[in-house]
Amino acid sequence: MTFITTDCPGCGEVEIPLGDVTLRVCEDDDSARCAIRCVHCGARFSKRVEDGMSLLLVAVGVEVDPWTRPAEVDERPLHLSPIALEEIEQFVSSLRAADNPLSLLPSPEWPAV
Numbered sequence: 001m002t003f004i005t006t007d008c009p010g011c012g013e014v015e016i017p018l019g020d021v022t023l024r025v026c027e028d029d030d031s032a033r034c035a036i037r038c039v040h041c042g043a044r045f046s047k048r049v050e051d052g053m054s055l056l057l058v059a060v061g062v063e064v065d066p067w068t069r070p071a072e073v074d075e076r077p078l079h080l081s082p083i084a085l086e087e088i089e090q091f092v093s094s095l096r097a098a099d100n101p102l103s104l105l106p107s108p109e110w111p112a113v
Helices: 051-059 085-097
Strands: 003-008 012-017 021-026 032-037 044-049 063-067
Touching (some): 044 051
Antiparallel strands (some): 003 012, 032 044
């Protein structure tokens, strides 16, 4: 069995079997990251991978998982500022305080028939 050596956030330096490593390649910009599951603590983490290492990982049989950025990432209008932590906290507070969270949604305006 073949292993790679990496640093787990919880365990430090560990040897991971290739079966617990997936090479995720972004088809938009060809960047790559290894998705890893630590066999010691079960933690899942990822590591940036340079091109040469990507080729080596493919050559030794690491599973490759191609992906593309979701379109939603680019849908936020540029004139809007990022969502602030306070806005998220206010949203969560509103949800918790509501008897029926669906009542917070605006009612649809149906055309007259």
